[in-house]
Amino acid sequence: MRRYLLKRMLTGLLMVMISVAINFVLVRLAPGDPMVMLAGVDNPNPAQIAALTEKFGLDKSIPEQFFIYVGGVLRGDFGYSYVNERPVLALIGERVGPTLMVTLTALIIAVAIGTLLGVRCARKSGGVFDQIICGLSYLFDSTPSFWLGLMLILLFASTLHWLPTSGMVNMRAGYTGLARVGDIAYHLVLPVSTLALITMPYYFRIARSSVLQVMSEDFITTLRATGMSEKRLFNKYVLRNALIPTVTVVGSSLAHLIGGAVFIETVFSWPGMGQLLYSSISKRDYPLLSGIYLIIALSIAIMMIVVDIVYSLIDPRIKYTD
Amino acid sequence: MKKKHPVKAFFARVWATMLANKQLLVGAILVLIMASLAVLAPVLSPYDPYELTPELMKPPGTPGSNGAPIHWLGTDKLGRDILSQMLWGSQTSLRIGFIAASIAALVGTLIGGIAGYFGGRVDKVIVEFINIFVMTPSFFLILIIVAMFGSRMIYVMIVIGLTSWPGNARLMRAQAISLRNRTFIKSCQAMGESKLSIMFRHIIPNGIFPIVANTTMQISGAILTEAGLSFLGLGDPNIISWGQMISSGKSLLTKAPWVAIVPGLAVVLNVLAFFLIGDGLNRVIAPKMNANK
Numbered sequence: 001m002r003r004y005l006l007k008r009m010l011t012g013l014l015m016v017m018i019s020v021a022i023n024f025v026l027v028r029l030a031p032g033d034p035m036v037m038l039a040g041v042d043n044p045n046p047a048q049i050a051a052l053t054e055k056f057g058l059d060k061s062i063p064e065q066f067f068i069y070v071g072g073v074l075r076g077d078f079g080y081s082y083v084n085e086r087p088v089l090a091l092i093g094e095r096v097g098p099t100l101m102v103t104l105t106a107l108i109i110a111v112a113i114g115t116l117l118g119v120r121c122a123r124k125s126g127g128v129f130d131q132i133i134c135g136l137s138y139l140f141d142s143t144p145s146f147w148l149g150l151m152l153i154l155l156f157a158s159t160l161h162w163l164p165t166s167g168m169v170n171m172r173a174g175y176t177g178l179a180r181v182g183d184i185a186y187h188l189v190l191p192v193s194t195l196a197l198i199t200m201p202y203y204f205r206i207a208r209s210s211v212l213q214v215m216s217e218d219f220i221t222t223l224r225a226t227g228m229s230e231k232r233l234f235n236k237y238v239l240r241n242a243l244i245p246t247v248t249v250v251g252s253s254l255a256h257l258i259g260g261a262v263f264i265e266t267v268f269s270w271p272g273m274g275q276l277l278y279s280s281i282s283k284r285d286y287p288l289l290s291g292i293y294l295i296i297a298l299s300i301a302i303m304m305i306v307v308d309i310v311y312s313l314i315d316p317r318i319k320y321t322d
Numbered sequence: 323m324k325k326k327h328p329v330k331a332f333f334a335r336v337w338a339t340m341l342a343n344k345q346l347l348v349g350a351i352l353v354l355i356m357a358s359l360a361v362l363a364p365v366l367s368p369y370d371p372y373e374l375t376p377e378l379m380k381p382p383g384t385p386g387s388n389g390a391p392i393h394w395l396g397t398d399k400l401g402r403d404i405l406s407q408m409l410w411g412s413q414t415s416l417r418i419g420f421i422a423a424s425i426a427a428l429v430g431t432l433i434g435g436i437a438g439y440f441g442g443r444v445d446k447v448i449v450e451f452i453n454i455f456v457m458t459p460s461f462f463l464i465l466i467i468v469a470m471f472g473s474r475m476i477y478v479m480i481v482i483g484l485t486s487w488p489g490n491a492r493l494m495r496a497q498a499i500s501l502r503n504r505t506f507i508k509s510c511q512a513m514g515e516s517k518l519s520i521m522f523r524h525i526i527p528n529g530i531f532p533i534v535a536n537t538t539m540q541i542s543g544a545i546l547t548e549a550g551l552s553f554l555g556l557g558d559p560n561i562i563s564w565g566q567m568i569s570s571g572k573s574l575l576t577k578a579p580w581v582a583i584v585p586g587l588a589v590v591l592n593v594l595a596f597f598l599i600g601d602g603l604n605r606v607i608a609p610k611m612n613a614n615k
Contacts, residue, residue, distance in 0.1 A: 026467065144550060145550075259461035259462065263553065281554065289466055
């Protein structure tokens with residue numbers, strides 16, 4: 001167990017290191033001289049360029065630059081956004097909250113409803129309800145998140161006027177305290193629904209197929225032969241075994257979910273990391289772009305390890321020997 | 323009993339499988355329709371997709387001026403005919419899907435085949451490499467690369483392809499491991515056939531089916547990724563793409579909703595079609611999981 005976790009941590013660490021390396025190489029391979037951009041004028045004078053080049057250490061050799069960069073990252077220095085004239089980490093720090101709010105709420109809803117539906121459909125597989133939900137799951141799996149978001153805006157905001165079209169708070173009202181919380185929740189409905197709807201099919205399918213699989217196993221048949229009631233059998237033995245795969249994929253779906261957040265935040269003008277990423281792309285703000293990438297790589301690595309630990313706690317059969 | 327011609331027998335079997343497998347049948351019909359529309363785009367399009375007609379933001383069914391054809395799906399902000407753009411855009415979608423997924427299939431099969439068949443230290447290193455690769459947030463990598471190096475369609479295809487191979491590699495590795503102990507492989511080894519030759523002539527051809535199923539699914543993924551990139555403004559500006567059409571429809575949502583609705587529906591149908599085929603093929607491979615009945 002201990003050895004396994006150590007191994008996983010090593011993999012995570014390697015992943016982060018490779019991400020750092022890829023990032024470093026990409027930023028330096030990208031066309032265009034950042035110093036010319038930084039100088040900010042069409043025809044910068046050479047002395048200014050030289051001064052800036054020295055200031056940002058670009059006159060040093062590539063390996064030297066790499067170690068300086070890694071050293072910076074280790075000390076929490078993810079670079080400086082020339083466009084925003086602020087450190088990358090500070091910019092990201094402001095945006096993490098709203099993104100987590102949307103993604104985690106959507107994740108919880110998607111896991112809960114998806115799993116419930118999956119279990120329900122598996123118990124009565126082949127029925128009308130099962131067929132309808134399975135069909136819907138295919139449909140939402142094939143729908144681009146940004147388009148679904150636009151359609152929900154069109155229906156619930158532009159046509160029915162039930163919900164706001166975009167943003168996180170009503171700027172004009174300027175609510176404080178509890179009213180502000182309510183306002184944010186009100187603005188949260190559409191983005192969270194969109195993200196939850198496109199994430200749900202994933203959890204639905206996993207729950208459904210793992211319940212079906214557990215139900216076909218020999219020990220269930222044996223228990224049934226002992227005359228145990230179906231209800232008890234299902235709640236005590238089937239469900240517990242069937243929910244294990246769901247836990248494992250929560251970790252690996254995180255990358256996917258954050259990717260989805262980029263679109264959701266763009267569509268709904270939600271002031272989170274996705275929107276920051278989008279604006280860093282359109283402004284060609286490379287340090288910010290690679291900073292965001294690194295933060296995401298890091299959080300995924302941490303999440304994976306957490307999931308591994310949770311996984312080993314809920315399933316006593318698992319002993320990570322190799 | 324008279325034996326059927328092998329080719330005929332093959333098609334008869336394919337047909338029987340399709341009839342027994344709803345997903346496969348529906349998906350195949352959808353793909354067939356899309357592919358024919360894409361191929362026939364130059365003939366079917368009533369307008370040149372870039373032509374700026376005098377009808378701006380007109381709803382579906384508006385007749386063209388001076389006896390020009392009807393705009394069956396309306397026009398966009400610049401007066402371009404949406405139906406014609408849709409037809410040409412389907413070529414983009416299919417091309418990106420196929421090429422990106424093929425790259426992923428090729429790379430994944432090779433890496434997985436080598437890991438599984440050669441085994442030992444090679445396998446250990448490759449497995450660790452795959453583990454790391456699976457963890458990296460590939461969508462962001464695609465975003466960064468395309469944002470920095472430009473959005474020519476060929477880059478988009480290659481980048482999507484090179485970031486989505488690990489699934490295939492895992493499948494092929496498992497196939498190679500189970501195949502390498504089979505008698506026919508052992509006899510090839512006994513006859514002195516080289517390892518590489520065995521891998522290419524026996525292991526890969528015999529183990530390719532799950533990769534075909536997975537590749538079909540990845541066509542869906544690639545189409546979605548391309549649409550997403552185009553929506554974020556990172557698509558190739560020199561081609562017509564459904565993602566770009568949705569993006570341009572975003573600001574017209576209340577005035578001309580069809581500009582965004584139509585291409586979005588097309589993306590859904592296209593992705594759904596390949597998804598259904600991939601899922602259907604997976605059910606053919608593992609009939610036990612066929613919970614449809």
